[in-house]
Amino acid sequence: MNILSVAAHPDDTEILCAGTLIRYAREGHRVTIAAFTNGSMGDLVIKPEEMGAIRKKEAQAAADLIGAKLIWPAVADEQVFPDQQHRAIMVDILREADPDIIFTHSPNDYHPDHRYVSQLVFDAYSQKGLPFIPHQSLPPCRLDNAQIYYMDNVCGIRFMPSEYVDISDTFELKKQMLCCHKSQLKDMKDEANTDVLELIETQARFRGLAAGCKYAEGFNRLEAYQRGLTKRVLP
Template sequence: MKKRILCLHAHPDDAELLAGGTLALLAARGHDVVIATMTAGDCGSVEYGPQEIARIRQVEAANAAAIIGAEYQWVGFSDLAIFSDDGSRRRVTAALRRLRPDIVLTASPRDYHCDHEATSVLVTDACFGASAPNYLTQAYDQSPALPAIPHLYYVDPAEGIDREGNTIAPQFLVNVGGVMEPKRKMVEAHESQRNWLRKQHGMDNFVETMETWCRSRGALAGIEFGEGFRQYGGHAYPRTPLLQELLADLVLPVRR
């Protein structure tokens, strides 16, 4: 049965770097895939002002999503201005109701970037609120409440570590070796980020860095390239392994 998958991360290129292969696999199997970002990446440049780089990055994000037949959405936040408060939670809940996912992939609760961690908290809470009709979000969108809490998964943090350098172990891996070419093209579509990542992150080639991360994850299951995930199973959230079932032949446990 066709499912609707939403990957809602903080910035343009986060989804592609950390889950692009899995999204490509899901799209190739006929599922509807939406890539959404909390921000439009308005601080991600040393060459352009915030409005211009945000415009550029939204075009790049839409082009990246189109490579796998996905759509792109911006939720409406700005860089370094994502906070877990009442208005933000309602805005994200409204986005979930508008996009109507069966499965949500989002940022790790522990990561190197404050926007990533705030996104994780907001999306986790919004998944719960999205199916509560008395949680009012009409100020942001008129879409009705979801019929149920969607399945929720956390993608790997950058480098697989938190801001203190502690390892964040995935629960399971997806073998993305067969879709590395579209994943590379998705990352390459974010051309404006080459200079920015070189300056701010010390990443000389972000495609090579992405491949290094995928190899390190793949090594945890004895494969060449992998992407790691953890399913959130808090009280009332779905615990059935829906994502794992959709990609059953490519899902591998982590070697202990």
């Protein structure tokens, strides 16, 4: 299968669903990580152009750890909107990845970039396989019904998973992927007094309690017309 994670910022995928992606990669599936923005606004000193280049290198290093493909449209950080321009970019991301399973942010996440990326995935979904959608750079992909899964919110706030994935055997590699994002780990510590590695371990342990394992990631599958599912597709 083709597995796609579409997240707003570099490191969002690693925080919220990397353990699951590693399981897919180990099973031989094709994994693609799309960071919708370049993460360029996260530092108080380093200018956006330089910061964006740093974040891209870090994202590529994380993807390389599991043999995943990186899609980097370089949308300006903190400037995501559910408009025609950004929908066209999202349609092309979906066409390039041709996914069977899509992971993206929950619609009620805390950050506007997260929420709008989630909406753009929903809005672009039905257009990925249509040949005459204007303003597209890539040809249409399959019209098959890809399954969309919403990732857990950071800290699990107002998110009740309907499905869990046991990441006990992949959690250490998940941490290694996150550690590739050195600039973000530093900025979160300096600016928000947040240890992101501690955060993901606390959340994975908490979800693991509900799932009956040491570490877990939680998801909600999008329930919508023409996206029915009669079997579990999560690993």
